[in-house]
Amino acid sequence: MEPLKIEPTHKTPKVYFAPQENVFELSGRSIPEDSVGFYKHILDWIDDYGKSPNSLTEFNFELEYFNTSSSKNILELLKKLEGIHESGHNVKIYWYYDEDDEDMEETGEDYKALLSVPLELKMKVY
Amino acid sequence: MNKVTAEAGHIEDHGLGFTYPCYKDMADNNIIFAFRGRVNSDLVTHVLEMMGEKLEDENESKKVTKKLSNVMVECLTNVYAEDDPALMDQGYDPTALLLVKKITNTYSVITGSYVPTRRVHEIKGMLDHINNLDTEELKKYYKEKLEEEDVNQNGLTILGMIDLARKSRHNLIYHFKHENKNYTYFMLEAQISTKTL
Numbered sequence: 001m002e003p004l005k006i007e008p009t010h011k012t013p014k015v016y017f018a019p020q021e022n023v024f025e026l027s028g029r030s031i032p033e034d035s036v037g038f039y040k041h042i043l044d045w046i047d048d049y050g051k052s053p054n055s056l057t058e059f060n061f062e063l064e065y066f067n068t069s070s071s072k073n074i075l076e077l078l079k080k081l082e083g084i085h086e087s088g089h090n091v092k093i094y095w096y097y098d099e100d101d102e103d104m105e106e107t108g109e110d111y112k113a114l115l116s117v118p119l120e121l122k123m124k125v126y
Numbered sequence: 127m128n129k130v131t132a133e134a135g136h137i138e139d140h141g142l143g144f145t146y147p148c149y150k151d152m153a154d155n156n157i158i159f160a161f162r163g164r165v166n167s168d169l170v171t172h173v174l175e176m177m178g179e180k181l182e183d184e185n186e187s188k189k190v191t192k193k194l195s196n197v198m199v200e201c202l203t204n205v206y207a208e209d210d211p212a213l214m215d216q217g218y219d220p221t222a223l224l225l226v227k228k229i230t231n232t233y234s235v236i237t238g239s240y241v242p243t244r245r246v247h248e249i250k251g252m253l254d255h256i257n258n259l260d261t262e263e264l265k266k267y268y269k270e271k272l273e274e275e276d277v278n279q280n281g282l283t284i285l286g287m288i289d290l291a292r293k294s295r296h297n298l299i300y301h302f303k304h305e306n307k308n309y310t311y312f313m314l315e316a317q318i319s320t321k322t323l
Contacts, residue, residue: 011167031167031199065174065196067167067203068286075272100188102323103196103293110269 001052004045012038013063017045019054026077027062030070039073046080053089057081062096062124063104075111082117093119099126159226170202173224189323193293194233197316198226200290201237204283204314218309233318235294240309246302248280249312256287257297264292290316 001019008014013028032038059081066074078093085091093115095108105121112119152160159177163169174195181191205222223238241249259267268288274281291298299315 010171029171031170031203033167065199067199068282068289069203071272071285071289072282098192101192101196102189103193106292110265110272114269114273 001049004042006041013066015042017042017049019049022054022056022058024057024059025062026074027060027064029064030066030074032067032070035067035069035073039070039077043073043076043080046077050080050084050087053084053091056090056092057084059091059093060096061093061108064098071107075114078111078115078117078119082115085117091117093117094122095119096122096124099123156227156229157225158228159224161224163221165202165205165222165224170199173198173202177226187320187323190233190318190320193318193323194226194235197235197290197293197318198224200286200293201235201314201316204286204290205237205239216308231319231321233320234315235318236313236315238311238313240305241312243304243307243310246304246310246312249283250300250302252284252287253298253300253314256291259291261292261295264288268292294318295322 003018003020004015005018006012006015008028011029011031013026013030016023016025016027018024026042030038061074063074081091081093095111097104097108105123108119108121112121151157159173159180161169161173177194177198178191181194202222202224205224218240220240223236225234225236225238227234227236256264256267268285271281271285271288287298294316296317296319299317301313303311303313305311
């Protein structure tokens with residue numbers, strides 16, 4: 001399957017989904033005005049990936065900021081990963097947060113509480 | 127060179143007379159940052175950079191800087207979510223006001239923008255409801271709204287307000303200034319106490 005790679009901008013995150021390398025990363029800022037438009041491509045790609053996923057998918061979220069509409073799209077992405085997990089494939093999600101960012105930690109806890117897929121919170125220490 | 131008018135006995139201000147009262151208002155209210163203009167995500171990025179540099183110059187802690195940035199993102203997102211195109215041809219001002227003030231251990235992020243007058247009752251009800259919830263109830267309410275599949279603008283506004291209340295860890299302060307039957311000026315303040323960070 002072709003990887004999905006989108007370069008980051010000051011308002012949209014870096015997307016690096018490369019099944020052959022077994023690297024899945026969403027990182028940076030997500031504050032686009034049209035978050036539905038931005039995430040549609042990502043969600044469609046995950047739907048395709050879910051048809052034939054790797055035996056283990058380790059997905060890294062390393063977000064700096066995101067707006068409210070992005071938070072809905074991120075939950076949708078997480079639910080799609082949960083679906084892959086529930087269909088019998090191993091999925092692990094890592095939610096990174098800065099040691100100074102209690103809000104990003106709390107958001108990770110919220111998502112974890114809403115999902116059955118394994119989600120581990122990881123503090124970044126500088 | 128300024129001219130002294132015989133009648134008034136004062137120096138002509140060349141239309142700059144508003145500047146000093148504006149400065150005085152800002153200084154007296156401890157405003158450390160002010161912006162008026164259209165809000166979009168490019169603006170949010172620039173504001174975060176400017177505030178980040180300012181707080182770094184003032185040796186503010188990373189925790190405070192991060193918290194203030196998170197609250198500002200949420201405040202500005204709500205402002206541009208309120209940028210209602212239906213009002214654009216009714217002569218209303220689509221610009222928003224963003225103010226940041228600091229008084230001892232408390233930062234306040236204040237936004238001002240027009241909202242349709244028909245939405246005032248609904249926004250007030252939403253904010254009163256949020257302000258009546260404790261930390262755990264807010265968390266539960268946030269998760270309920272996050273999971274709702276309906277992603278209309280109203281749903282996003284509620285989610286944004288809940289998120290703002292959770293991040294600031296204070297009740298949200300608001301005020302409406304009725305202008306006419308079409309639109310009303312909406313002022314919202316989120317406070318951040320640096321003592322608890």
